[in-house]
Amino acid sequence: MKNSLPVLVLKPGKEKSLLRRHPWIYSTAVGSISGNPQSGETVRVTDSKGRFLAWAAFSPLSAIRARCWTFEEEEVIDSHWIYENIGKAIKARNSLRSLTNAIRLVYGEADRLPGLIVDSYDGQLVTQFQSSGVEFWRNEICEALTQYTNCKGIFDRSDAATRAREGLPLRVENLYGSEPPEKIEIEENNVRYLVDVRVGHKTGFYIDQRDNRALAFSLAEKFKKIHGRGMRVLNCFCYTGGFSLALKKGGASEVISIDSSAEALNVAKQNAKLNGINEQEMSWVEANVFEELRKYRDQQEKFDLIVLDPPKFASSHHHVDKAARAYKDINLNALKLLEKDGQLLTFSCSGAIDPDLFQKIIAGAVFDAKAEVWMLKKLGAGIDHPLLMTLPEGEYLKGLHLLVR
DSSP: OGGGSOEEEEOTTTTHHHHTTOOEEEGGGEEEEESOOOTTOEEEEEOTTOOEEEEEEEOTTSSEEEEEEESOTTOOOSHHHHHHHHHHHHHHTGGGTTTBSEEEEEEGGGGTOTTEEEEEETTEEEEEEOSHHHHHTHHHHHHHHHHHHOOSEEEEEEOSHHHHHTTOOOEEEEEEESOOOSOEEEEETTEEEEEOTTTSSTTSSOGGGHHHHHHHHHHHHHHHHHHSSOOEEEEESOTTTHHHHHHHHHTOSEEEEEESOHHHHHHHHHHHHHTTOOGGGEEEEESOHHHHHHHHHHTTOOEEEEEEOOOOSOSSGGGHHHHHHHHHHHHHHHHHHEEEEEEEEEEEOOTTSOHHHHHHHHHHHHHHHTOOEEEEEEEEOOTTSOOOTTOGGGOOOEEEEEEEO
C-alpha cells in the first residue's frame, strides 16, 4: 500500500527543514510529484535522491503544498492512525477538566493533526478544518471525536481565511447531534461567560487567554490587598468582557471596557449580569480604541492597569509594517495613561508578528513614551495550546506584562 502512494520529491537542498522536523513543505521546495495525488491525499515525501523524509497531506492549491503527518516511515496514515491521535490529544487535556469546561482538545500540528482545531464548550464541540489533509479525513475525525468525548454535538466553524488559501469551500454547519443552543454557559476560574459558537470570534471565545485572565484576576486581588482600594482599569478591544469580568471579580473598583462591536458589548453586559455584577459598576464603551486612547490621553486620564488585546492586525507577512505601526500606536498611548507603578498587559495574536518583533515594537513605544518600564513576564497561550518546538510559527499569541516605574 505504501509503495503505491504518490511521491513528492523535494528540490536538492530543500530537505533541511524537514530534517529538523518542521512540518510544512512550501510549493517552492517541490521538485516533482508522481502519482497525481488528490487534495488531502497522503504522499510519500523524499529528498532529491529518493530518501524518505515524511508522510504528508497534499494540498495542490496552497502555498504550503504539503503538511507532514509523521516523520516515521513505518507509520501508516489511515483511520486507525487518525483515531489514535485524536484520543491522545484529548487525553493530554484531562488535567484541565477540574478548572474549566472550555478547553481546546486538538491544536493542529502540535497534536500531529495539521490544520485541525477542536474546542469544547461544556460538551459542545466546535471544529475548524483548516487544511486539505484533515478535510480529507473529515468523517473519521468526527467519528473519533464522538467516540472519545461523548459530546452533545459537533458544530463546524470552518469559515476562516485559511480555507480559501487551501482551495476549500467555507463551511458552517452542524456535523453531529443537536444544533448548539444560542448561548452556551462556560466557567473559568470561577467566572462565568456566555459563548455563541455560531458567530463568535474564532470558535466563539478566546480560550487561549485563560491563564492571562487568571493573571489579571490575581493582579486586581493583590492590588486591593496592598493599596486598600480597587484598581482603576481600562480594557481595550474587550470583546465579550473576558478580562473585564476577571478583573472586576478580582476586586477592581472601576473597569472601563472598549470595543467597536455593539453586539459583543451586549454579550459582555449579559456576562456581567450572569456573574452578579451590577451594571452600574461596569462601563461599556462602543468606540474605536485608537481614537478613544487619544481622547483619554488628551484628557489626562490615568489608570492602574490597562489591557490591550487587539484582533489580528497582520493577516500575512505583507501587512507586518502596517501592523507594527498600529501596535506601537496603541501601546504608546496606553503607556502615557498609566499611573506610576501602573501595569500593562499587552498582546498580539498576529502569527506574522513573531515574539522578538513584538517585543521590539513595544520597546519602541516605551522609548517614545520616555518611560522607565520593567518587563515582568512574557505571556502566551494556555497549556491546551502547546507550542510544537519545531514549528515556531505556532506561537501566534504572545504578550508582555509590563510595569511602569
